[in-house]
Every structure is written in C-alpha cells, then in structure tokens.
Amino acid sequence: MLLALLFCVLVQCFQPAQAAELGNIRTWSQDGTTRVVFDLDDDVDYQVFTLDDPMRLVVDFKNTRVVGDIASAAGNEPLFESVRWGVREGHDLRVVIDLARPVVYSQFPLGPAAGATGSRLVVDLQQGQGNNGDDAVLAAARQQIGVTDADEAQRDPIAAIISQQEANARRQAASPPPSPQIAEATSPTANQGRGRDIVVVIDPGHGGKDPGAIGANGTREKDVVLAIARRLKARFDAAPGFTAKLTRDGDEFIPLRGRTEIARRNHADFFVSIHADAAKSRTPRGSSVYALSQHGATSEAARWLAQSENSADLIGGVDGDLSLNDKDEMLRGVLLDLSMTATVNASLSAGTHLLSQLGRFNRLHKSQVEQAGFVVLKSPDIPSLLVETGFISTPAEEALLGTGAHQDQLAGAIFGGINTYFQQHPPPSTYLAQQIRGGGLASGQYRVRSGDTLSSIAQRQGVTMVELKRANALETDVVRAGQVLHIP
Numbered sequence: 001m002l003l004a005l006l007f008c009v010l011v012q013c014f015q016p017a018q019a020a021e022l023g024n025i026r027t028w029s030q031d032g033t034t035r036v037v038f039d040l041d042d043d044v045d046y047q048v049f050t051l052d053d054p055m056r057l058v059v060d061f062k063n064t065r066v067v068g069d070i071a072s073a074a075g076n077e078p079l080f081e082s083v084r085w086g087v088r089e090g091h092d093l094r095v096v097i098d099l100a101r102p103v104v105y106s107q108f109p110l111g112p113a114a115g116a117t118g119s120r121l122v123v124d125l126q127q128g129q130g131n132n133g134d135d136a137v138l139a140a141a142r143q144q145i146g147v148t149d150a151d152e153a154q155r156d157p158i159a160a161i162i163s164q165q166e167a168n169a170r171r172q173a174a175s176p177p178p179s180p181q182i183a184e185a186t187s188p189t190a191n192q193g194r195g196r197d198i199v200v201v202i203d204p205g206h207g208g209k210d211p212g213a214i215g216a217n218g219t220r221e222k223d224v225v226l227a228i229a230r231r232l233k234a235r236f237d238a239a240p241g242f243t244a245k246l247t248r249d250g251d252e253f254i255p256l257r258g259r260t261e262i263a264r265r266n267h268a269d270f271f272v273s274i275h276a277d278a279a280k281s282r283t284p285r286g287s288s289v290y291a292l293s294q295h296g297a298t299s300e301a302a303r304w305l306a307q308s309e310n311s312a313d314l315i316g317g318v319d320g321d322l323s324l325n326d327k328d329e330m331l332r333g334v335l336l337d338l339s340m341t342a343t344v345n346a347s348l349s350a351g352t353h354l355l356s357q358l359g360r361f362n363r364l365h366k367s368q369v370e371q372a373g374f375v376v377l378k379s380p381d382i383p384s385l386l387v388e389t390g391f392i393s394t395p396a397e398e399a400l401l402g403t404g405a406h407q408d409q410l411a412g413a414i415f416g417g418i419n420t421y422f423q424q425h426p427p428p429s430t431y432l433a434q435q436i437r438g439g440g441l442a443s444g445q446y447r448v449r450s451g452d453t454l455s456s457i458a459q460r461q462g463v464t465m466v467e468l469k470r471a472n473a474l475e476t477d478v479v480r481a482g483q484v485l486h487i488p
Contacts, residue, residue: 195431201263203273204229208253213278215398231411241431278393286365291347293371346383354417
C-alpha cells in the first residue's frame, strides 16, 4: 500500500503543469502599425521573432495549447496571409503568422484587462519597405533578437513539425513505436551582446521651499528621504544591469508632475518616490507602500486624452514613445487602458515584494500594498510606487529615521523588493533578461544547486542567513535547486 501511494505521488510530481490556453488573437491596424494581442488564460514564457523568405512572425509559447479558432484572426487583417500553429516538444506551442510584407516589431506582456482574468501578449508590427530601403532597419531588428541569416535559410518551422507529425502517424499506423519522435524546430540564436541597463528613477519627496513633515525634534522629511534615496541609488548603481537616477540630488523644489517628467526623460523602467509619513497623533508607526488606484488611473487617462499637448510622447517608455495625435479617440482610449492596466499590475507586484522586505526589520503600518491617486504615480507606462518609510511625527520613529543604519536598512529593502520583481519580470533587451534567458548569472548572484541549504550558501558566501533571506524576500529557510539568489 505504501509503495502504491509513493508511486502515485511520484507520478503526480513528474506530470507536466496544467497547460495554458491561447483562446484568441485580436488585431487592429492604423497608419502603418498593426497591433496583435494574444489572449491567454495564464502567464507563460514566450519568445517572439521574425523569419524572412517568406516573411513570418513567429511566437513560441511554453506549455500552451490552442482553444478556439485563432486562424480567423487573419480574415480581416490585410497584413496577414495566414495563421498556423503546431506542437513543439510535446507540450509547447508555436504560432506562425505569414505576412504580406516585411515588418519590424516590438512586444510586451500585459496582465488582464480591468475586471478580467488571464494574461495578454502584445506585439506591435510596423510595416517596413523590404528591399526598397528598409533593409538596415530589418537587419538591426534581427540582430537585436539574435536571428541570423543561417536561421532564415532553414525551412518553415511549422511545415517541418507538421510534416514530421504526419510521418509519425503513418509509421504508427503500420507499427506503433514506443514513442513518436517530433522534429526539432529552428529557433533563433541567443543575442551575445550586452543588453541595456534597467533604469530606476528615485524620487526623494519634497525639497527646497517644501520641507515636508517635521518631527518633534526638528527632523525634516525632505532631508531624511534624500539620504535614503542616495543610499538606494548607490545600491542600484552597484548592481549589474541597473542604473539609477535621482529626481533631485540637493535641496531643491520640483513640482509633482515635474518628477514624473524626469522619469520619462530618463526612459525609466521603474519609478519609486520616498516619503516619511506624519499624523496628528504621536502613536502611529510603521512603513506603507502605495500604488496608483484604479480611479486614479481612470482619471489620469481622461486627463491625458483631454489635453492636446499630451497627444505625443505618451506610451512607449524605454523603447521609444508612441504618438497618439494621429489616432482616433477610441483607439487612443484602448491604448491608454492597456498601458495603465499593465502599469498598475506591475506596480502592485513590485510593491508586494517591497513590503515583504520592509516587514523583515520594520513594523508595517499597512500589511498590503495600498492604492491611492498620488500624482507622482500617474505615469501611464512606468510602474511606480510611493514608499512611506515611517512616521516622522512619532518621536521613536523620528529618531530611527535620522540614523544612517536605519536609512541603509530602508534603502536595502526598497532595492531588494524592486530587484526581486525584475528578476522575475526582466524587460526584453536588458542585460538582466539576457542573463536569465541564457542561464548566466550577474555578479552578486548564486544559482542554488542540488544539496544546497540556505545556511551552507550563506556560509560559503560570507553572509548571514538573515541578510540572505532579507535580500531575497524569503519567508522561510527553504530554497530549491535552480533558484537564483541575490548575495548582499
């Protein structure tokens, strides 16, 4: 009986995870740009690339299957000639879209739309000019994702899979083999160049004529948060794959919307504003983390759409800005909704990691990420958080906030939370994404091997278990083989 139970447990452990489902492909085109949205019921790993002769857009999804008629997406889209798909390695999915003309593309993941579930992958296609003048652009795009001429010379990957599956079926009908052999499909080579740094813009609140809150002993919020921000910048600058910018590095006043404009000018991947809370009572204590509320996102979208000066330089973040001045009102609203939804979701995810780090050494005033309509959080395409480090109006916390040791702990927690988020969601084309995709490790990282324990790793790396757990937002001492740890 025990052996039977053990067998059942082992079988269950080695069964593949439930496959995600691709239920629909939606498209719309305007002024030379076609947006393709893949609707999935769950987050999945994916890879996007193009192949020439003939021109194809290829999207590989890990552990995914098709439900519904995704081929109908080609019916009303002039750029598409056909949509095909096939199974790879038994459980992965490859979707191939045959294109009528050359394109260059950009892509980004999105969470579900407001009130919905699942996940979305968005691919924007911009029509090129083929051999009449856009070869350099296409070549640069292919080089960026690592697709070589040798890759393009290979046969159609979907045709190869289907052909091999048909041959397997014929052989099985005659004499069933132990297991069918599926042909390996062509995939692009890894980009060997160093990707760009992730840009984090740090905003020390208040400044200049605005001192912020002032404690009973005269400690000024603007001074405390600047000290924390400088320590935080030093941590990001020392971490491979990150670059940090300050909205102010001195005692100067910057309007609230001017702070988000600094983030946009620096093409920020993330924006974090640092503050110290205050209350009429002298008893409240602890840290809080805020993201933009849904009401704040809705009102901000309306503001952007209503102001003609914002029709350009709106959505695009690091990889270039998307002008909306030539889009109709409905499309502008859809683009803003997509961007704001993704931004708020990313902010909430990062905020959860950050709270976990803060809670390891500091009391939490709010145990979950709060949402509010703070102006500094209202960039449509930059995930943003506001961190209330503590209550400067409470004498005990005022004293703590004034010490270098506590400031350094706060900076470490904010860094750890944002770093953990990007380890899980590295932006495409970044150094961190290349390290994770290629299996390489940046300096200050360690990949857990079979037989490792948290205590043995801490001993070999010369750090304490407490420091190691804090740097990686670990709630227990359990680590798993293959896990990448940040070494403080």
